[in-house]
Amino acid sequence: MFLSTLGAVHMGAAVAAMGLGTIVMFDAKGTAAHRLLGLGFAIAMVAVNFSALGLYRMTGHFGPFHALALLSLAALARSLWPLIKREGEWLRLHYRYMIIAYGGLMAAAVTEMLVRVPATRVYFTTTASSFALGTGIAVAMAVIVRVVAPRFEQRTLRLAVAHMHAEA
Numbered sequence: 001m002f003l004s005t006l007g008a009v010h011m012g013a014a015v016a017a018m019g020l021g022t023i024v025m026f027d028a029k030g031t032a033a034h035r036l037l038g039l040g041f042a043i044a045m046v047a048v049n050f051s052a053l054g055l056y057r058m059t060g061h062f063g064p065f066h067a068l069a070l071l072s073l074a075a076l077a078r079s080l081w082p083l084i085k086r087e088g089e090w091l092r093l094h095y096r097y098m099i100i101a102y103g104g105l106m107a108a109a110v111t112e113m114l115v116r117v118p119a120t121r122v123y124f125t126t127t128a129s130s131f132a133l134g135t136g137i138a139v140a141m142a143v144i145v146r147v148v149a150p151r152f153e154q155r156t157l158r159l160a161v162a163h164m165h166a167e168a
Helices: 005-026 032-053 064-085 090-116 118-124 127-167
Strands: none
Touching: 005 032, 005 090, 032 064, 032 090, 064 090, 090 118, 090 127, 118 127
């Protein structure tokens, strides 16, 4: 399989974002390490999404993956803006939109693995099966964002505030 330079940048940035994002999601919040790794995650996500906007090999034109890259950039921007403004419920907004950005990245990774790995690719060769895969991943994302993440929100935010006060 031929991988263009832009494709290699996209893949490398995606791997970096997945690694950094996983550490950030499961490590202590509000620490200096969280901020540094979070910055690395944000930079990697910008690289992932901007490089995605330049990849047209699959369809030859702007398509649903390009639209999802734009949505991902919007979620990322929406998660970072409260950090800059520090007004109102900035921490809650940062948490919620970062969950969406990270979840979208992981959903894209699962999709890529399923459609590119020869052992699973055979199941997603028709429009109907591809639609079913996309729908299944979208439903899983909705459950994570609307059901699972909020259950951890209060605890996560409480711990983040405690870390920020401890470092001050």
